[in-house]
Amino acid sequence: MAIVQTKEYSPLTEQTAIELAYQLELFPKEAELTAEEIGDGNLNYVFRIQANNGKKIIVKQALPYAKVVGESWPLTLHRATIEANALIKHGEFVPHLVPKVYHTDSVLAVTVMEDLSHLTISREGLINGESYPRLSEDIGQYLAHTLFHTSDYALHPFEKKKLVHSFHNPELCKITEDLVFTDPFFNSDTNDFEDTLQPLVEALWEDNELKLETAKLKKSFLTETEALVHGDLHTGSIFASDTTTKVIDPEFAYYGPIGFDIGQFIANLTFQAIVREEGNKQVIYDHIQNTWTTFESHFSDLWQTHSIDSYANVEGYLKFVLEKSFQDAVGFAGCELIRRTIGLAHVKDLDLISNDEKRIEAKKKTIQTGRKWIIERSSIQTIDQLINVLIESN
Numbered sequence: 001m002a003i004v005q006t007k008e009y010s011p012l013t014e015q016t017a018i019e020l021a022y023q024l025e026l027f028p029k030e031a032e033l034t035a036e037e038i039g040d041g042n043l044n045y046v047f048r049i050q051a052n053n054g055k056k057i058i059v060k061q062a063l064p065y066a067k068v069v070g071e072s073w074p075l076t077l078h079r080a081t082i083e084a085n086a087l088i089k090h091g092e093f094v095p096h097l098v099p100k101v102y103h104t105d106s107v108l109a110v111t112v113m114e115d116l117s118h119l120t121i122s123r124e125g126l127i128n129g130e131s132y133p134r135l136s137e138d139i140g141q142y143l144a145h146t147l148f149h150t151s152d153y154a155l156h157p158f159e160k161k162k163l164v165h166s167f168h169n170p171e172l173c174k175i176t177e178d179l180v181f182t183d184p185f186f187n188s189d190t191n192d193f194e195d196t197l198q199p200l201v202e203a204l205w206e207d208n209e210l211k212l213e214t215a216k217l218k219k220s221f222l223t224e225t226e227a228l229v230h231g232d233l234h235t236g237s238i239f240a241s242d243t244t245t246k247v248i249d250p251e252f253a254y255y256g257p258i259g260f261d262i263g264q265f266i267a268n269l270t271f272q273a274i275v276r277e278e279g280n281k282q283v284i285y286d287h288i289q290n291t292w293t294t295f296e297s298h299f300s301d302l303w304q305t306h307s308i309d310s311y312a313n314v315e316g317y318l319k320f321v322l323e324k325s326f327q328d329a330v331g332f333a334g335c336e337l338i339r340r341t342i343g344l345a346h347v348k349d350l351d352l353i354s355n356d357e358k359r360i361e362a363k364k365k366t367i368q369t370g371r372k373w374i375i376e377r378s379s380i381q382t383i384d385q386l387i388n389v390l391i392e393s394n
């Protein structure tokens with residue numbers, strides 16, 4: 001990977017993105033290049049550069065503010081370095097499940113990576129009725145390998161603490177602390193929901209039991225440095241086809257609780273379980289179940305074969321770790337369901353439902369399911385129980 005440092009930050013244009021690609025010698029000098037800005041996320045520029053021979057690359061650049069809000073919301077450029085380093089670190093364990101990184105530049109806040117345009121963002125595909133047979137198996141493996149190998153169960157304590165330090169990501173964590181764990185549970189300016197939902201939302205704001213349990217989950221997010229988590233593992237951060245899965249966009253990566261990524265992914269599948277017609281829901285229930293069972297079995301295998309923890313063979317310890325991760329995941333999934341329904345950043349799975357009655361009905365379900373999962377997470381002990389709870393309210 002070439003490392004070329006530029007002296008000064010400035011936002012790229014399609015023209016300067018092409019110049020950068022030439023400068024980095026990612027294409028032969030004689031290649032004719034075209035560029036297109038294709039970013040549809042909340043935060044960054046994404047340029048696709050294409051040569052006349054068909055070769056393509058992606059140049060992703062952080063802006064010094066959150067694109068979705070504008071310059072009034074300044075945001076660290078360091079997130080680009082976090083993202084590139086997380087792709088590289090996770091790629092050590094699951095190279096087939098992340099894009100290749102060709103180049104990073106911390107001054108320009110740029111990551112140049114493999115183009116995945118032959119795949120589809122899984123949220124879009126799922127909304128269009130795709131089932132992606134490999135999705136849960138691949139994400140279950142991604143979760144098991146990235147989380148186990150970056151944890152104290154696998155790493156020397158010095159190495160682990162070095163990683164905790166290098167993935168210190170306070171500004172992006174603060175976004176999650178606010179948008180996932182706080183604002184939706186209070187009458188905050190960032191919230192965004194239909195007037196019809198007002199009574200249900202006000203009931204959440206007055207629900208002390210819910211707020212107490214959410215406070216405990218937020219505390220875990222704030223304080224537990226268990227593993228290097230992706231930090232924003234929703235279906236919009238996953239490219240998929242029937243045969244391939246690739247996880248992108250880990251700019252929210254930091255050392256956090258093992259259950260966080262698992263919960264966010266399960267919640268984003270749950271939007272589909274709720275919005276799909278009756279006959280198409282089962283494939284999503286199966287994905288939810290398979291995500292956990294694949295994670296559990298791969299994590300357990302890694303524990304047996306690679307753990308360096310003195311207590312690894314103490315009967316009951318692995319079971320304790322898995323039970324805690326599951327319970328956390330259920331609670332984090334509940335927070336994600338609620339925040340994507342009434343908070344600042346929504347999901348198309350819900351918002352694209354054009355029929356008002358159906359959309360509101362679906363949103364009531366995601367709010368009620370989220371509340372239930374947060375409050376009842378300690379009594380939901382298996383993935384089958386979780387799915388039964390979901391089916392009962394769906």
Ligand SMILES: Nc1ncnc2c1ncn2[C@@H]1O[C@H](COP(=O)(O)OP(=O)(O)O)[C@@H](O)[C@H]1O
Nearest residue numbers: 039040041042043044046058114115116117249
């Ligand atoms: N490696 C890639 N290959 C092809 N398209 C990509 C790639 N990375 C991002 N994109 C496109 O850019 C969009 C936004 O990327 P993302 O990393 O999610 O940005 P943000 O951080 O702003 O959310 C994706 O939904 C996808 O369409």
Ligand SMILES: CSC[C@H]1O[C@H](OP(=O)(O)O)[C@H](O)[C@@H]1O
Nearest residue numbers: 041042043066068175179232345
């Ligand atoms: C102002 S950031 C809101 C929201 O956006 C991020 O998602 P993405 O970058 O994938 O679009 C993240 O989920 C943040 O909570």
